[in-house]
Amino acid sequence: MRKSLEKYYRIDKLPHIWCPGCGNGIVTGALVRAIDNLKLNKDKICIVSGIGCSSRAPGYLNFNTLHTTHGRALAFATGIKLARPELKVIVLTGDGDCAAIGGNHFIHACRRNIDITTIVFNNNIYGMTSGQYSPLTPLGAYATTAPYGNIDRNFDLCKLAEAAGATYVARGTVYHVPQLIKFIEKALQHKGFSVVEAVSTCPTYFGRKNKLASPVKMMEMLRDNSVTVKAAEKMSKEELTNKIVIGEFLDVNAPEYVEEYMKIIKRAQGEE
Amino acid sequence: MTMTTKPRLMQGNEACVEGAIVAGMRFYAGYPITPSTEIAELAAEKLPKVGGKFIQMEDEIASMGAVIGASLAGLKAMTATSGPGFSLKQENIGFACIAEVPCVIVNVQRGGPSTGLPTLPAQGDVMQARWGTHGDHPIIVLSPSYVREVFDLTIRAFNLSEKYRIPCILLMDEVVGHLREKVELPDPTTLKIINRKKPDLSKIGHYNPYQDYDGDGIPPMVNFGDGIPYHVTGLIHDITGFPSTKPEVTEHLISRLMRKIYNNIDDIVEYEKFFTDDAETVIVSFGSTARSAIRAVKILRKEGQKVGLIRLKTIWPFPRKAIQELPSTTRNIIVAEMNFGQLREVVEAASRGRFDIIGLNKYNGELISPDEVIAKVREVHKNA
Ligand SMILES: Cc1ncc(C[n+]2csc(CCOP(=O)(O)OP(=O)(O)O)c2C)c(N)n1
Ligand code: SF4
Ligand SMILES: [Mg+2]
Numbered sequence: 001m002r003k004s005l006e007k008y009y010r011i012d013k014l015p016h017i018w019c020p021g022c023g024n025g026i027v028t029g030a031l032v033r034a035i036d037n038l039k040l041n042k043d044k045i046c047i048v049s050g051i052g053c054s055s056r057a058p059g060y061l062n063f064n065t066l067h068t069t070h071g072r073a074l075a076f077a078t079g080i081k082l083a084r085p086e087l088k089v090i091v092l093t094g095d096g097d098c099a100a101i102g103g104n105h106f107i108h109a110c111r112r113n114i115d116i117t118t119i120v121f122n123n124n125i126y127g128m129t130s131g132q133y134s135p136l137t138p139l140g141a142y143a144t145t146a147p148y149g150n151i152d153r154n155f156d157l158c159k160l161a162e163a164a165g166a167t168y169v170a171r172g173t174v175y176h177v178p179q180l181i182k183f184i185e186k187a188l189q190h191k192g193f194s195v196v197e198a199v200s201t202c203p204t205y206f207g208r209k210n211k212l213a214s215p216v217k218m219m220e221m222l223r224d225n226s227v228t229v230k231a232a233e234k235m236s237k238e239e240l241t242n243k244i245v246i247g248e249f250l251d252v253n254a255p256e257y258v259e260e261y262m263k264i265i266k267r268a269q270g271e272e
Numbered sequence: 273m274t275m276t277t278k279p280r281l282m283q284g285n286e287a288c289v290e291g292a293i294v295a296g297m298r299f300y301a302g303y304p305i306t307p308s309t310e311i312a313e314l315a316a317e318k319l320p321k322v323g324g325k326f327i328q329m330e331d332e333i334a335s336m337g338a339v340i341g342a343s344l345a346g347l348k349a350m351t352a353t354s355g356p357g358f359s360l361k362q363e364n365i366g367f368a369c370i371a372e373v374p375c376v377i378v379n380v381q382r383g384g385p386s387t388g389l390p391t392l393p394a395q396g397d398v399m400q401a402r403w404g405t406h407g408d409h410p411i412i413v414l415s416p417s418y419v420r421e422v423f424d425l426t427i428r429a430f431n432l433s434e435k436y437r438i439p440c441i442l443l444m445d446e447v448v449g450h451l452r453e454k455v456e457l458p459d460p461t462t463l464k465i466i467n468r469k470k471p472d473l474s475k476i477g478h479y480n481p482y483q484d485y486d487g488d489g490i491p492p493m494v495n496f497g498d499g500i501p502y503h504v505t506g507l508i509h510d511i512t513g514f515p516s517t518k519p520e521v522t523e524h525l526i527s528r529l530m531r532k533i534y535n536n537i538d539d540i541v542e543y544e545k546f547f548t549d550d551a552e553t554v555i556v557s558f559g560s561t562a563r564s565a566i567r568a569v570k571i572l573r574k575e576g577q578k579v580g581l582i583r584l585k586t587i588w589p590f591p592r593k594a595i596q597e598l599p600s601t602t603r604n605i606i607v608a609e610m611n612f613g614q615l616r617e618v619v620e621a622a623s624r625g626r627f628d629i630i631g632l633n634k635y636n637g638e639l640i641s642p643d644e645v646i647a648k649v650r651e652v653h654k655n656a
Contacts, residue, residue, distance in 0.1 A: 010503075013514060043499050048341070059503055059514060064496040066344065067505035068337065069367050075334035079341025079349070082325045083299055084497045087345065105337075108330040261325060268320035 008032045008042070010062050017056055021207075021215025023174035023200030027121050028057045030177055030198070031090070034184035046087045048077040050102060052094035052128045054121030054200070071102030074109045077116050085258045088188065089115070095122040095136040099155055103135070110164035113192045114257040119184065120157060120195065123202035131205030138242060142209040158249050161195040168194035169250040174201060175222035176246060183248065192256045199226075199244050279456045284422045284448045285310035285352075287455065288378060289318060291426030292350050294460045296467070297376070298324035299349035301338035303331050303357060306390045307446040308380040311352035332357040336364035340373045344504065346495030348430055352378035355388060358397060358404065365439050366405030367506045369529065372437035372482070372491065374468055376429045379441060380449040381559075383637050392637030393446035395559055398614040401441050402588045408526055410533035412540055413441045413588035415558040419453040425585065431466040432540060436532055437490055443587060445610065447560035447639060468493045473500075482525070483511040489532030533589060542585040543594045547573055551580030553604040553652055555632075556595075556619055558584040561608050561640050568645035579649050587615070595622040604652050608632040608640055628652075 001009070009032070018024045035045065045063045049055035051070035058065035064087070068076045073091045081089045098106050098120045109116060125143060126132040133143035133150045136157060140149050161169045168190040172180035180198055187194035201207065201218040212218045222244065229247030232240060282290070288311055292300075300315035302308075316326045325342070329335040332353055339349040353361060358379045368375055381397050383389025397404075401413045412432050416422040426442055433440035471479055471492035481502040482491050491511075494500045507515040508522045516522070533540065546569055548554055557565040562583040572579045578601065582594050595605070605627045607616040616631040623629060632648045634640045 043501065044497065046345075046496055059505070063501050065501070065503045066341070066496075067503070067507070068340075069363055069506055072333060072337040072364065075329065075337030076341035076344075078327065078329070078334070079299065079301060079338030079343075080345045080496060081341075082327060082338070083342035083345035083347040083349075087497050104330050105334050108334070261320075261327075265320040265323055265325075268317075269323075 005032055005036060008035065008062055010060055013060050016060055018053060019204045021201065021203040021218070022053070023123060023202070024054050024057060024121055026174040026177060027054070027119065027180070027198045027200055028060065030180045031119060031184055032061070033181045034188055037181070038185055038188055040088060040188065044087055045090065046080055047090045047092060048073045048080065049092040050094070050097035052097045052126070054094040054123070054127070055092060055097055057092050071097050071100070072105060073097070074102060074105040074116070074118065078109060078114055081114055081116055082258055082261065085262070089117070090188070091116055091118040093118060093120055094127070095120060095124060096126045096134040099135040099157055107160065107164040110161050110166040110193050110195070112257040113165055113167055113254050115191055115193070117187045117190070117194045117196070120197045121200050122157065122197050123200040123206055125202050125206040127202045127205055131209055144205070144209070157197050158195070162250050165193070165254070166195050167192035167250065167252050167254050170248040171197040171199065171244070171246050173199040173222045173226055173244060173246060175219050176226065179246070186248070186251070190251070192254060279454045281452050282419055282455050283310060283450060283452050284416070284419045284444060285380065285450065286314055287419045287422040288352070288426045288442065288444070289314040290457065291423035292376070292430065293318055293322060294463060295427040295430035296348045296465055297350050297430065298322070299339065299342035299347040300324070300326045300351065301329050301335040301342070301349070302351045302353065303329055303335050305354045305357045307382055307449050308352040308354045308378060311378060311380070332360035333364060336361040336377070339375050340364060340368050340371070343373050343375045344496050346497070348374070348434065350376040350378065352380065354380050354382045355384045355397065356386065358400060362404040366407060366409065368439040369405065369409040369411065370506055371504050373439070374433040374437050375439050376426070376433055377439055377441045379443055381443065381445045389637045391446070393560060393610060393639060394635065394637070395445055395561065395610040396614070396635065397443065398587060398609070398611060401443050408530070410438065410530050411441060411588055412436070412438055412533065412586070413443050414585060415443045415587050416448055416585070417559055417562045417583060419448070419451055420455040421585070422448060423455065423457060427463060427465070431464070434468045435466045435490070436536070437468065437493060438533065443559070445559045470494065480511045481513045482509060484528060489528045489535065537589055540586060541589060541591040541593070543591050544583040544585065545594070546581040546583070548580035548582065548602070549599060550578055550601050551599070552578040552601055553606060553649055554580045554582060554598055554602050555606045555608055555645065555649070556582045556584065556615070557608040558587060561610055564640050564642045565608050565645050567642035568649065571642065572646060572649055577649060577653060590618050590622065592622040595619060598627070602627060603656065604628045604630060606630045606632050606648055606652065608645060610634050610640060
């Protein structure tokens with residue numbers, strides 16, 4: 001690790017609990033680099049997570065950190081942001097945490113366009129509970145609860161975010177790290193609800209169940225299956241099956257929830 | 273602030289919001305549900321006027337989460353709900369217990385289980401208020417009987433929750449919530465308002481968020497954003513706030529959570545006694561049911577019947593002392609409550625066989641009337 005980045009970590013809490021070859025450290029590292037590149041005020045950052053392997057990341061990060069209940073990080077984060085708008089609030093969440101148990105909070109946070117950056121660690125599986133399928137597990141993939149292959153149709157989380165009202169949406173992978181850092185930087189600078197889906201790797205469960213047991217194989221899969229938004233535009237639906245479309249999907253402006261509420265306060269106090 | 277000392281007609285739910293704002297509530301998150309909805313509506317109207325924030329969340333789970341987040345960020349925060357919504361809040365109430373985040377949860381009880389009797393009164397959440405969330409934990413539950421008392425106990429709920437860093441539940445019922453009474457509110461400047469204690473950083477050097485610096489079991493609290501980064505988790509944690517599965521760390525945390533409440537029972541527990549000094553029969557009641565019981569006691573006393581009443585304002589921790597200090601004349605306790613007998617079992621345990629415990633229970637959406645209390649006392653006295 002670069003010496004200059006050490007201040008962002010709780011070095012005394014390392015080594016982390018993650019398996020060798022897990023993508024969680026790469027996503028966490030990308031976040032730290034994005035924060036460093038933007039020179040954000042460390043003391044004004046609050047990182048909130050749910051429950052899962054990925055949601056353990058805040059414990060290693062030297063900010064105000066809050067490890068909440070499964071799926072509910074965005075609800076806690078909404079309270080923090082509204083109570084203290086000067087804080088930069090970042091939510092770290094897993095694919096199950098965000099899209100299954102937390103799905104309702106996710107779409108409503110998108111809809112409100114509240115100024116929170118959400119980074120979804122998408123390893124296509126429930127890692128912490130040892131490999132059950134999630135709403136982002138691809139069709140046909142194997143999981144401990146899909147021993148005959150997954151028939152549960154998966155979400156495209158970025159499309160979901162866009163349709164629900166998020167105003168910055170991008171997808172990167174842990175293979176394309178510089179790009180992932182750039183997306184996180186843009187999300188952090190964005191006013192409104194920003195979502196970065198970071199496609200990650202769980203060699204231990206997703207890999208083992210899907211003939212990708214080595215971290216290298218999982219990385220190769222990300223390299224070989226990723227297509228850019230531009231390239232995807234020219235591809236047919238069939239060609240896009242099992243491909244990971246990476247890039248920025250949306251970057252627009254819309255009224256932000258907390259700013260709108262501050263106007264309500266002025267109106268209620270008769271200043272408007 | 274519309275606070276005057278002039279008497280005015282006010283609903284229980286309204287008195288709750290008035291009390292909350294006086295107590296310093298500056299954040300409310302909720303989801304509408306009968307018979308608590310007026311609390312959300314009034315909070316939406318009044319909070320921005322005092323610079324506070326209101327948000328209607330997508331459900332009660334989210335409301336409870338937002339309340340905890342706001343409290344960690346330094347605002348006094350409240351949510352209000354009823355039956356089904358109270359059930360949904362439970363997981364995050366447990367989070368507030370273990371992470372020691374002050375907050376107030378109002379439950380205006382209605383008939384249950386499930387959707388039950390949405391518009392009718394009940395007191396069926398006595399046990400859910402105590403044990404609704406999983407695992408060993410203390411909790412404080414207050415129950416008002418009058419509109420003015422809703423105001424007072426809402427303030428007290430905030431004060432206790434801030435003082436002891438614990439979620440505090442205001443357990444109302446539909447009758448008290450919707451009742452309109454003429455009330456005179458006190459001048460807010462005369463009221464005692466408690467705020468969470470902060471660490472004296474000049475003395476302690478490095479801040480451990482869950483260290484019992486003062487020996488009272490209550491760690492001083494730094495708000496998120498005040499410049500000291502620290503970690504909060506719902507996992508069992510050590511004094512630094514980081515997870516641990518060590519037996520000694522677990523034991524230390526859980527026993528401190530208990531100790532900070534149970535060592536301060538006299539500060540937390542409140543109840544009122546009427547005519548208990550020579551009573552042969554004592555009625556134990558709370559909330560709107562206690563109003564009927566008071567009427568009944570007054571009427572029966574005129575007849576010369578030796579009847580008294582304990583009206584609980586604190587339900588949890590249960591005021592065992594109130595039962596144990598009853599005089600030697602007391603032989604019977606009638607526990608009057610709008611449920612199948614939830615508090616009766618607790619009274620029975622506290623009485624340690626000293627008294628005959630008789631339940632007066634109603635669970636059909638109707639109030640227990642003074643006549644029913646009178647009839648029960650007569651029946652008990654006749655059989656004696
Ligand atoms: C209410 C509740 N239900 C279930 C669980 C068990 N649980 C813990 S983590 C998890 C899934 C996590 O999956 P994901 O969000 O994808 O995170 P990952 O471990 O893959 O990073 C589940 C089901 C829980 N902690 N709480
Ligand atoms: S189980 Fe999977 S997601 Fe969890 S730490 Fe191991 S590799 Fe990472
Ligand atoms: Mg996952």
